[in-house]
């Protein structure tokens with residue numbers, strides 16, 4: 366039993382950890398995780414990892430400068446730098462090739478889940494559980510196989526305090542690098558600061574006890590709107606001796622007495638406890654932020670500032686756009702850059718959201734957020750609150766402290782209104798007003814709040830028919846479709862055979878592990894694919910999972926719904942695409958529900974039964990819950 370845990374030493378925590386953090390983690394491993402610790406670490410297929418990287422592009426972008434700089438530092442010290450997401454799945458690894466090869470032996474590589482639940486006590490998983498920096502040295506790892514490592518993990522937090530991931534520095538267990546935990550912490554803070562800088566706010570207040578530290582990574586940063594705090598970094602939480610929960614959405618005057626008199630040059634303030642702090646107030650987000658640790662990439666000028674978000678070429682790739690859409694793409698970027706709206710039309714699963722994300726990344730709005738709103742998913746009253754925001758107590762069930770609303774969240778970025786054809790009429794009128802006047806009026810609040818964002822919307826409905834039927838306002842339609850793109854269905858692709866082959870290859874656990882037989886490819890290419898890319902990916906993922914090792918996938922391996930009878934694909938006899946698609950969604954939903962039920966709610970076991978990685982299932986459930 367190579368992975369069997371041994372009893373911890375009497376005092377297993379090393380320098381750098383305190384408060385019995387390692388003992389607590391071992392206790393959780395013994396009591397709560399015992400049945401879930403993986404005998405063999407479970408990695409993601411390449412396609413799944415590709416999807417995950419696309420979802421995590423903001424975090425990856427924000428962490429890129431620190432990853433690069435740390436990698437060049439630790440390379441000499443036979444160490445690696447890792448970035449993991451909030452579930453503990455490693456997204457990227459950089460550093461010493463020699464140690465990366467050793468790390469591979471314990472699956473310390475992208476796509477592998479290092480949550481404490483599955484890999485026992487380790488710096489990534491335990492830092493996520495504890496929400497604090499953690500060093501786990503050699504024998505402190507719960508699983509025996511991992512004891513060849515010494516790991517130092519520091520959590521990365523958003524401006525609202527949520528855990529976004531972990532930055533980790535790992536090396537051989539026999540080596541001691543006392544500085545590594547501090548370095549990981551400093552880098553994680555920088556990543557958090559960069560993410561905060563990408564968010565817009567009316568005002569940005571920087572503060573420090575020592576005025577000489579006001580332009581360093583150690584300064585506190587607060588985002589302020591209408592006198593209320595809407596974002597804060599870890600340093601600000603420390604300086605104000607508070608927590609995100611206490612601070613967010615509260616008037617800043619409760620924490621800093623005289624902040625309103627501040628200017629953009631350093632001045633003195635007092636906290637409510639009477640402590641002196643120095644601060645500077647940058648109105649309308651004018652301040653550009655602390656100097657990043659990394660010099661600007663490839664310019665060779667060490668003094669130049671790195672961009673807040675790395676160059677688009679460094680972003681993990683979204684699925685490539687079909688050739689027919691690439692031609693229109695640069696025109697639609699220009700439309701968005703000019704502040705006009707784009708409407709995307711097409712069947713379910715043709716990639717409307719993917720296209721919108723490409724537009725966001727290529728447009729001048731890419732420094733700001735991409736906020737997706739599914740207009741069908743929420744009841745009318747809730748959409749209204751979610752979109753426009755509300756003040757505390759505006760309606761029964763309203764969150765204490767109120768909500769900024771998604772329209773204000775999208776400020777400075779792209780607002781993606783999915784299934785706009787299903788938006789209730791009452792809301793259409795309010796949305797139109799926002800788009801015309803560029804201000805949002807939160808429910809139960811005083812004054813209007815200015816907003817600036819680009820709008821991309823999408824629907825699978827025949828929107829002109831909706832206008833004729835009176836369910837969609839013509840004036841909103843014209844306001845939303847300054848530019849219109851019809852996304853063709855998958856079956857219309859000229860290069861469908863080649864595309865299917867490439868997609869299948871990308872989903873295999875190892876390159877060239879299997880191939881599609883020519884007849885199988887014929888059948889797949891002849892299928893009408895009513896669920897388009899989404900349906901094709903689901904089918905290919907299953908085929909890749911059960912593909913015979915180094916063999917060919919035959920037509921007999923295709924799911925029954927795809928197999929032909931007398932040369933005709935079964936699906937051709939199905940109802941129209943628009944009617945068939947919801948059935949596919951509900952079938953998937955039913956399969957997920959059944960597996961979750963049979964697994965007694967255990968997501969890992971349900972994911973195994975469904976043949977997908979547990980992170981994929983978690984993401985599916987999160988998306989489903991959001992709808």
Ligand SMILES: Nc1ncnc2c1ncn2[C@@H]1O[C@H](COP(=O)(O)OP(=O)(O)OP(=O)(O)O)[C@@H](O)[C@H]1O
Pocket residue numbers: 684685686687711712713714715716717718719720783823825898899902
């Ligand atoms: N060009 C493409 N190549 C490969 N995969 C793609 C492509 N376009 C979309 N996909 C995949 O298809 C799935 C559905 O894409 P997306 O959500 O953008 O479709 P949609 O048109 O917005 O669907 P819906 O109308 O149901 O919301 C995603 O998993 C996405 O990764």
